Amino acid sequence: MTEVGIVGGTGYVAGELIRVLIRHPLVNINFVYSHSHAGEKVLKVHEDLFTHPEIEFTDVVTEDVDVVFLCLGHGNSGRFLNKHPFSDKTRIIDLSNDFRLNSNAVFLGNKFEYGLPELNREKIILADNIANPGCFATAIQLGLLPLANARQLTNDIHIQGITGSTGAGQALSATSHFSWRNNNISAYKPFTHQHLDEIHQSLAACQPGFNQEINFIPLRGNFTRGIFTGIYTGCDLEENELVQLYKTFYEGETFTVISDTPINLKQVVNTNYCLIHVEKHGNKAFITTAIDNLLKGAAGQAVENMNLMLGIKQDESLHFKANYF
Numbered sequence: 001m002t003e004v005g006i007v008g009g010t011g012y013v014a015g016e017l018i019r020v021l022i023r024h025p026l027v028n029i030n031f032v033y034s035h036s037h038a039g040e041k042v043l044k045v046h047e048d049l050f051t052h053p054e055i056e057f058t059d060v061v062t063e064d065v066d067v068v069f070l071c072l073g074h075g076n077s078g079r080f081l082n083k084h085p086f087s088d089k090t091r092i093i094d095l096s097n098d099f100r101l102n103s104n105a106v107f108l109g110n111k112f113e114y115g116l117p118e119l120n121r122e123k124i125i126l127a128d129n130i131a132n133p134g135c136f137a138t139a140i141q142l143g144l145l146p147l148a149n150a151r152q153l154t155n156d157i158h159i160q161g162i163t164g165s166t167g168a169g170q171a172l173s174a175t176s177h178f179s180w181r182n183n184n185i186s187a188y189k190p191f192t193h194q195h196l197d198e199i200h201q202s203l204a205a206c207q208p209g210f211n212q213e214i215n216f217i218p219l220r221g222n223f224t225r226g227i228f229t230g231i232y233t234g235c236d237l238e239e240n241e242l243v244q245l246y247k248t249f250y251e252g253e254t255f256t257v258i259s260d261t262p263i264n265l266k267q268v269v270n271t272n273y274c275l276i277h278v279e280k281h282g283n284k285a286f287i288t289t290a291i292d293n294l295l296k297g298a299a300g301q302a303v304e305n306m307n308l309m310l311g312i313k314q315d316e317s318l319h320f321k322a323n324y325f
Helices: 012-021 047-051 077-083 117-126 135-149 196-206 239-249 299-310
Strands: 002-007 027-033 067-070 091-094 110-114 129-131 157-163 214-220 227-234 256-258 274-281 284-291
Touching: 002 012, 002 299, 012 027, 012 047, 012 299, 067 077, 067 299, 091 110, 091 299, 110 117, 110 196, 117 135, 117 196, 117 299, 129 299, 135 157, 135 196, 135 214, 135 227, 135 239, 135 274, 135 284, 196 214, 239 256, 239 274
Parallel strands: 002 027, 002 067, 067 091, 091 129, 110 129, 157 214, 256 274
Antiparallel strands: 157 227, 227 284, 274 284
């Protein structure tokens, strides 16, 4: 049995991670760390976990667990690891942006591999530590990697993506409480979103010399979970060639699916899938992608990475869909 720990256990991503791991037949949750809720039952925060009243928050970590998931706010993972070192046998999967870029990928002598399975599966299998991709970064990269791999990203890229309120985390802010978010939509961080650097990095790894502009406009949606992106860029391929390019690139991938018909967000909410649709309009390729930001965009992908690192089936415990429509 693989012993795992979760650090930063009160957030939305940690709650989703617990829900996935309690159904994993080869995993035991050793601890769920939360300094502010130590000694309380996890169900007091994640109320749907009333079926597991035995799980409690703790402010003590088990240093020699097999895997630890860091579900901390951006900038906090490094500080936590400085204060709470784990054993040499412990694999670390970090869900913040602290170690995603090559310039920050080595910390305290530990190398963090970028954990996008569709891009880096072989590296993940051999890795001791993983930097889990960002949610928008996952949806956008999966929409563009086949073009990059075929050296077809030769024009500027334009993206509009919309995310649910859980993407902002559990802490309340002026733009996340119900009375503001409901029946509302707004743009934020246009052209400057923090995930752009990791997207550039991955595309350049697939297409050496890539230096096209990525024009990304993120939107806040008035729904709870999910990400939907629309991407377009100039492309010389015919539509049938474009579709075949995507189907060939993702052939054999468990969780990335090419749809022959236009897609919508409800198809993937509460699943670990990324759904992609490709069209051609004039001289432009138009790609739409949809993921659940808490699963394929965070906790589910982190479990994919754990499974690959441990030699477990990549999709273990991740085939489910709860229809909360």
